[in-house]
Amino acid sequence: MSEANDQIVDFTQEGRVIVGTIRTSSVLSAINVAEFGNEVVAYVEARPGVNLLLNFEHVDYLSSAVLTELLRVNKAIESVQGKLRLCSLSKVILEVFQITNLDTMFTIFDEDLDGGRRRFQRALEIQDQEAAWKEPG
Amino acid sequence: MSTVFFHEEFPSTFEAMTVTLDHAVAALLREGWIQKDHEPCTRLCLEEALVNAVRHGNDNDANRTVKLSLADEGECCTIRVRDEGGGFCVDQVAFPETEQMGGRGICLIRHFMERVEFDTNANCLEMSFRRKAC
Known part of the structure; x- marks a missing residue:
């Protein structure tokens, strides 16, 4: 379910994953780039443990x-x-992450949205299974 | 021979900057220096240079102007961004640490452009690239 109408990022919950879709390149212009950060940070801070x-x-x-x-x-x-x-991420955007070495700091999925969402969801399930094994019986 | 095919100046606000940025990208497309596929990285370099001029060169002072020109220099197109600040040495801009919050703009320009330098006499950042065919 979508939460926003005129925000820079459209947040949608799908299972345990929150998908934050940035609406267009133009919303990341110099005029409102700080607004983008503020919006996402505020969203995250209100949701401890969020998987974004x-x-x-x-x-x-x-x-x-x-x-x-x-x-x-x-x-x-x-x-x-x-x-x-x-x-x-487009080829140019991926290149920007690589040039600045930020591809080592962020986890970037090669897939499109559907693939990325499935991979993220699966990683969370595996993490839960591992945690269950570690719990004292 | 150098032929300027685009020139605009604007007050140091990001609103005015984005208008000139759009005009400049349109001029590069119209003159055939870039194709649509190359627009993102060229736009990126222009934006980085213009943001630096507005923010660092002119301290976001709307009474100061930034001048942008594009020149056909035969094999290359040269982009010149002039502000009213004190200038800086491009070669002394260090590559930022991974967790450093800013300072990546010049690194990106260096990567995508063939030549980048700051002309201290003209107080002008110059960057050049070759015609990008399909």
């Missing part, structure tokens, strides 16, 4: 200012013991 999959399928390019905001989001996610994954 940021979907870039409508984004053609992103600037270094967006990378800075993504680092803020990553810190916010860590502070609430959540998980952040990225998917549907």
Whole structure:
């Protein structure tokens, strides 16, 4: 179910994964890039343990200012013991992450949204199974 | 020989900057320096240079202007961004640590452009690239 009408990111819950779809490249312009970060950080901080999959399928390019905001989001996610994954990155966007070595900091799924969501969901299930094994019997 | 095919100046606000950015990308497409597929990385470099000029060169002071020009120099297109600040040395901009919050713009420009330098006499960032065919 979608929660927003005129936000920069459209958040949708699908199972245990929250998909955050960035609406267009233009919402990440210099004018509102900080707003993007504020919006996602506020969302994350209100949801401890959130599993957020940021979907870039409508984004053609992103600037270094967006990378800075993504680092803020990553810190916010860590502070609430959540998980952040990225998917549907274009070739240029992936290149930007690689040039800046941020591909080592963020977990980037190669897949499109459906594939990324399935992979994230499956990783969470495996994590739960492992935790169950470790629980004292 | 250098022929300027685009020139605009704007006050140091991001709203004005994005208008000029769109005009410049349209001019590069129209003049055949880039194709649609190459627009994202060219737009990225232009935006990084213009944001630096507005934010660091002119301290977001709307009374100061930024000038952007695009010139056909035969084999290359040269983008010149001029602000009213004190300038900086491109070569001294260090590659940022992974967790550092900012400072990646020049690194990205260096990657996507063939030549990047700051002309201290003209207080102007210059970056060049070759024509990008399909």
